[in-house]
Amino acid sequence: MRQQSSVLKDLKEVRLHGTKSFPCAIYRTHSVGKGVFVKHHWHDEVEVLYFSGGEFRLEINMESFSIESECFYFVNPGELHSIITETSECYWEDAVVFSPSIFGFDSGDEVQIRLIKPIQNKELLFPRCIMPQHPAFSVLRNAFVDIMRAFGQSTEESFMTQKAAHTHLADSSLVTDNLISQMYVKSSLMYILATLSAHGLFSVTERNFDRRVESIKTALTFIKDNFQNKIYISDLASQVNLNEQYFCRLFKKAIGYSPIEYINEYRIKQAKRLLEDTELQVIEVCLECGFNNLGNFLQEFRKYTGTTPLQYRKHMELLKKS
DSSP states (O other): OOOOOHHHHHHOOOOOSSOSSSOEEEEEEEOOSSEEEEEEEOOSSEEEEEEOSSOEEEEETTEEEEEOSSEEEEEOTTOOEEEEEOSSSBOEEEEEEEOGGGGOOSSOOHHIIIIIHHHHTTOEEOOSEEOTTSTTHHHHHHHHHHHHHHTTOOHHHHOOOSOBOOOOOOOEEEOOOOHHHHHHHHHHHHHHHHHHHHTTOOEEOOOOOOHHHHHHHHHHHHHHHHTTSOOOHHHHHHHTTOOHHHHHHHHHHHHSSOHHHHHHHHHHHHHHHHHHHOOOOHHHHHHHTTOSOHHHHHHHHHHHHSSOHHHHHHHHHHHHHO
């Protein structure tokens, strides 16, 4: 196996949600057509998703949820999730991602003992969905708005209740190191916890280990760590102690792609990053991303981007200058 280059070591990073001292961030993502909106991923933080409307399919731990109106969804730590948009019209999704460690206090009061610690220890689960007709919804929405405001995000821009026109506004994430803003965010998050608790919406964690989800997470991690090298289906199946045929069916059911399709798409994603952020030649990008054949690389690149690597690089350079 080839050693990972220093270029890719510099580019590869584990996303930090917020900062080390204040692990909380907000994200805004907009759809530009049907298809995968947010790819399958997981993290150790809690994620609160707000949809103002639209037509989405949210998948969490291989369970599918159809979204057609305003709502909140909660993703617990470690849950595999993705979002697919099912309309060609443009909609926004807002998210607050935070680590339960943000609530840590030295005092051992009842709030810490009965609510904060169980959340931090993953003994309590957040509810899956809160709809507008629920009595807690308006309170949660107000607290969510306050968090967006504390991060300096316009409420009017953030909570679009109608379909938006296509724009060139990029998807964005925001963090804050402002003490006052952090206090407002923290108090609003505590208010969300209090509201959920007051309505009895937390549930005790069931210790039913879902091997299927963990198998998919293991396979995705293996692909991420080894995409530069030749990956066989047998390599992936052996990681999770499954036969190849069953593994392929499970992977396709969970991710929506075959393992090979997912690997190629992931490699093209890395190739796009190299073309944008480095001056490597196309053949070097090809090899760095696990393609041993330039013709195959060019074919796959056009399949996923509709253009050639050189044309893609030139287009991105023009966008940066504009």
